[in-house]
Amino acid sequence: MSEKEILQPAMSSAGHVTAARQRAPYLVAFAVLIALTLVEIGVVRSGGVPHRAAVVALIALALAKAALIALFYMHLRYETRILKLTVLGPLVAPAVYALLLMLDAARRHAS
Amino acid sequence: MSGAIASEHGHPTVAWPPDAQYGMATPGKIGMWIFLISDAFSFGGLLIAEGILYAGHQPWRQPGEPRLGIPFTAVLTFVLVSTSLTNVLGWAAAAAGRRRQAALLLGLTALGGVAFLVGQYQEWFGIWGPGLLHEGLVFGQSARASTFYVITGYHGLHVLIGVAYILAILIGYLRGRVTERQIELLGLYWCFVDFVWVFIFSFVYLLPSLSGA
Numbered sequence: 454m455s456e457k458e459i460l461q462p463a464m465s466s467a468g469h470v471t472a473a474r475q476r477a478p479y480l481v482a483f484a485v486l487i488a489l490t491l492v493e494i495g496v497v498r499s500g501g502v503p504h505r506a507a508v509v510a511l512i513a514l515a516l517a518k519a520a521l522i523a524l525f526y527m528h529l530r531y532e533t534r535i536l537k538l539t540v541l542g543p544l545v546a547p548a549v550y551a552l553l554l555m556l557d558a559a560r561r562h563a564s
Numbered sequence: 565m566s567g568a569i570a571s572e573h574g575h576p577t578v579a580w581p582p583d584a585q586y587g588m589a590t591p592g593k594i595g596m597w598i599f600l601i602s603d604a605f606s607f608g609g610l611l612i613a614e615g616i617l618y619a620g621h622q623p624w625r626q627p628g629e630p631r632l633g634i635p636f637t638a639v640l641t642f643v644l645v646s647t648s649l650t651n652v653l654g655w656a657a658a659a660a661g662r663r664r665q666a667a668l669l670l671g672l673t674a675l676g677g678v679a680f681l682v683g684q685y686q687e688w689f690g691i692w693g694p695g696l697l698h699e700g701l702v703f704g705q706s707a708r709a710s711t712f713y714v715i716t717g718y719h720g721l722h723v724l725i726g727v728a729y730i731l732a733i734l735i736g737y738l739r740g741r742v743t744e745r746q747i748e749l750l751g752l753y754w755c756f757v758d759f760v761w762v763f764i765f766s767f768v769y770l771l772p773s774l775s776g777a
Contacts, residue, residue: 483649515766526648526755535585543601547608554615
């Protein structure tokens with residue numbers, strides 16, 4: 454392994470480093486994040502979405518936004534599979550526990 | 565290969581062999597991820613506590629308590645997401661050697677963080693209009709109020725620390741003491757603050773509002 458390789462930024466490979474330096478994916482991720490946020494507002498304010506569907510939609514939208522941030526802005530997309538799993542599992546687990554509780558609350562509210 | 569290589573500033577840079585599982589991720593990066601995972605548990609615990617309290621306290625919004633300002637918070641969300649973008653573009657600029665642009669983008673990120681904090685202060689206490697506190701959402705008077713202030717306050721503390729972190733890195737970068745690696749670690753922390761806010765926005769603001777809270 455050469456000195457140059459050692460001093461490369463810490464990513465899984467030099468090719469991934471180059472990919473991570475591209476600005477376009479970050480701009481696209483930003484546009485999608487804003488769009489998803491607007492959809493969230495629309496779901497809440499429209500009033501026409503059934504309660505249970507709205508709950509599921511909001512949770513799915515939150516998970517999608519969080520995944521975008523982690524994969525693109527936090528560079529997980531460019532890391533090794535093991536590092537992705539090491540991070541994403543514990544990061545998502547608390548949200549899933551909370552999700553189950555909120556779904557339970559929504560079910561109680563609907564019944 | 566192992567051992568130390570002198571960096572341009574004379575400090576030894578510890579060489580780290582590529583790992584079969586973690587590639588070229590440095591111990592610093594893995595350490596930051598471990599910290600963020602443990603921090604995520606803190607937020608997760610708070611959100612779970614809110615979920616449990618929400619299930620046991622209906623109606624969630626007590627008489628006399630105000631609704632949360634979702635359009636205003638959506639603007640704060642936009643600000644925070646924008647700072648994640650400026651932060652990562654700042655790292656990309658630093659990695660490409662565009663120092664001036666990198667410094668400008670990091671400065672913008674810090675400014676966005678300050679704007680978020682000002683917005684949160686307005687939401688709580690009021691600056692150009694009444695805050696939630698004056699409108700009747702008082703800490704300790706309901707489960708909704710207590711969880712709201714604890715969760716958004718804990719997140720706000722992270723933003724405040726993040727702004728200080730950015731400024732420290734920015735000053736170090738301008739003095740030539742900070743590398744793109746350290747900016748990337750900063751980016752992990754800062755984007756984590758945005759990551760967590762996604763869930764707070766949904767679980768504290770949006771989901772309860774479906775039930776009129």
